[in-house]
Amino acid sequence: MMQPSARKRARIDCIIHCSDDDSDALVSPQDLDSWNTLLRAAEIRQHDPVLEAAKGLEEGGIPHIHYHRKCRSLFTMKKSLDSILAKGVKIESASVDPRRRASRDAPSTSRVYAKVCLFCEKSSKYMKAAKTREPLIQCVELRADEKIRRAATRKLNQRILGLLSRDLVAAEGHYHKSCYKLFTKDDSPAAARSGAGENQEESKGAR
Ligand SMILES: [Zn+2]
Ligand SMILES: [Zn+2]
Known part of the structure; x- marks a missing residue:
């Protein structure tokens, strides 16, 4: 046969x-x-x-x-x-140290990203000034996605660019408002100055 x-x-x-x-x-x-x-x-x-x-x-x-x-x-x-x-x-900061990435507790195969900040990869962020934890914001606006994409491209941040291989909105990416601001803020000195002193940000949003 x-x-x-x-x-x-x-x-x-x-x-x-x-x-x-x-x-x-x-x-x-x-x-x-x-x-x-x-x-x-x-x-x-x-x-x-x-x-x-x-x-x-x-x-x-x-x-x-x-x-x-x-x-x-x-x-x-x-x-x-x-x-x-x-x-x-x-x-620019220690947050890109790849050795700190916990590859075990964040399986990246699921359709949505783990509920951690895209930038600092932590779930909660302690705010010294306010003595509270900063809540995570879910990425729901395509505009935010676009802004992160531009910043990551400008900074050639491979890790973030890797995350952007999926749509952040669809994949339910999360971030801290302050991390987002820091990441997407323009590198020009003028912009850096105006962005300073932002740790008192209102952080009510989390319901
Ligand atoms: Zn081979
Ligand atoms: Zn963060």
Whole structure:
């Protein structure tokens, strides 16, 4: 009996091919953690095929992708990801330190982003002046999305640009008002001056 399907199985490609391994020994993400690690690397590298695979994925889903073990380890190598981040970002504050990112508690495969601030990646922010915690605001305006996008592009902030690969409104991105202001404020000295002293911001909004 002929078994055509076994024969003409399309050659599967390594989605992140970046090593000299051209064997057929391809593997897939083992579990959600493993996939999340790959996706994070892809967000930093702006690697479209993987980002594409992440789109339209149901919550907690793992896409059917394949890669060489060797390619994966190069692709997700922390040292090189750190150096991409370091190169892309003009470090203005400590908040961009990639080592502080908790990759475990914020699975980025779900359709919506974790309820943390897009910028400082914390859920609540302690305001010294007011002695209260600053509430998170959900991104509901496309205008805000656009403003963040422009600022991230200007600053070449790869991490934020990675988050923007999804629509912030649809993905329910959250932020602190002050972090948002700080991030989107113009770099020009005049704008910086007018933006100073904003920690007394009214923070009633959270109902
Ligand atoms: Zn490969
Ligand atoms: Zn924040």
